[in-house]
Amino acid sequence: MKLLHRNDETLGVQWSHTEKRLLDALAETYPLHQPEEQPLSREPSDLPDGAESWLHAARSEELNQNRAWLGDLVRSDRFQPSEQGWRQELTHPEVETLLQILNNIRVGAWARLGCPEILPTLADLLKGGADRNAWLMKLAGELQIGLLLALDATLDGEDTAPPAE
Amino acid sequence: MADSASPVVDPDETTKEKPAESHDFGWSVVVWNDPVNFMEFVTHVFMNVFRWPKPKAEKHMLEVHEKGRSVVAQAGFEKAEHYVHLLQGYSLHATLEKVG
Numbered sequence: 001m002k003l004l005h006r007n008d009e010t011l012g013v014q015w016s017h018t019e020k021r022l023l024d025a026l027a028e029t030y031p032l033h034q035p036e037e038q039p040l041s042r043e044p045s046d047l048p049d050g051a052e053s054w055l056h057a058a059r060s061e062e063l064n065q066n067r068a069w070l071g072d073l074v075r076s077d078r079f080q081p082s083e084q085g086w087r088q089e090l091t092h093p094e095v096e097t098l099l100q101i102l103n104n105i106r107v108g109a110w111a112r113l114g115c116p117e118i119l120p121t122l123a124d125l126l127k128g129g130a131d132r133n134a135w136l137m138k139l140a141g142e143l144q145i146g147l148l149l150a151l152d153a154t155l156d157g158e159d160t161a162p163p164a165e
Numbered sequence: 166m167a168d169s170a171s172p173v174v175d176p177d178e179t180t181k182e183k184p185a186e187s188h189d190f191g192w193s194v195v196v197w198n199d200p201v202n203f204m205e206f207v208t209h210v211f212m213n214v215f216r217w218p219k220p221k222a223e224k225h226m227l228e229v230h231e232k233g234r235s236v237v238a239q240a241g242f243e244k245a246e247h248y249v250h251l252l253q254g255y256s257l258h259a260t261l262e263k264v265g
Contacts (some may be wrong), residue, residue, distance in 0.1 A: 033256050035253075038253045038258075040246070040249060040260060040261055041261045041262065042258050042260050042262070042264065043261060043262070046262075046263045048242065049260070051192070051242075051246065055249070055250060055253075058250060059250070059253060060256070062254060069227075089247065096213060099206070099209070099255065100254055100255050100256070101203070101254045103206060103255055104256050105202055106256070107199075107202070107256040108202060108256075110201040115201075116200070117200050118200070119200055119201065127219075127229075137201070141203065144202060144206060145206075146204065148203075148205050148206060151209075156264060
């Protein structure tokens with residue numbers, strides 16, 4: 001993934017054909033990490049009544065909204081074909097939503113693997129017979145890191161000096 | 166935070182004397198270590214959720230990584246819950262903890 005341009009509201013990214021196919025496939029699995037797997041506190045007796053259920057309801061609604069957004073995104077004409085793959089314009093909030101979606105898949109897949117302390121390496125996966133969730137965790141992570149690196153990239157002519165104090 | 170209805174205490178400034186009026190800082194927002202979240206991702210989330218500069222976000226990310234947890238905010242219940250909500254939206258392992 002490559003950063004093409006950015007301004008205060010949007011950024012343009014270049015997806016390779018492989019990355020786009022990967023996103024399409026991962027989108028079918030979302031969401032994997034459910035609100036019920038994320039407690040509000042490790043001491044639930046400290047919480048006000050109803051706080052946990054309210055949070056889970058709010059998070060479930062968010063996941064539904066994100067799933068609808070993701071479905072529209074991968075089916076829409078917002079991916080423009082190019083020689084190297086696909087070009088796309090995303091707003092900054094959309095980038096954050098995409099990062100949330102990718103990490104939901106990564107963490108959800110890890111949870112389904114039993115929350116291992118040692119993560120399977122690519123070499124482990126290539127030996128064959130790996131759990132589907134191990135692949136999902138790895139591939140969602142690859143796209144996530146690709147997007148983070150693209151966000152961190154410096155474009156030609158971009159001012160990288162820190163703001164004056 | 167500009168949009169905050171209730172006050173928030175920066176965990177790096179806990180030595181500051183609290184104001185005399187009775188603000189509620191009774192809840193800590195704790196982020197826990199796990200082996201699955203990338204360090205770069207955790208830093209990015211802290212910068213985005215708390216509007217922290219990168220060095221401060223990295224400091225808390227490293228605290229999570231090395232000490233197993235980091236208190237990233239102290240606030241009243243509603244504000245602290247809001248932060249947990251945002252952090253869990255990124256699938257970070259974040260919880261509320263009663264202070265004291």
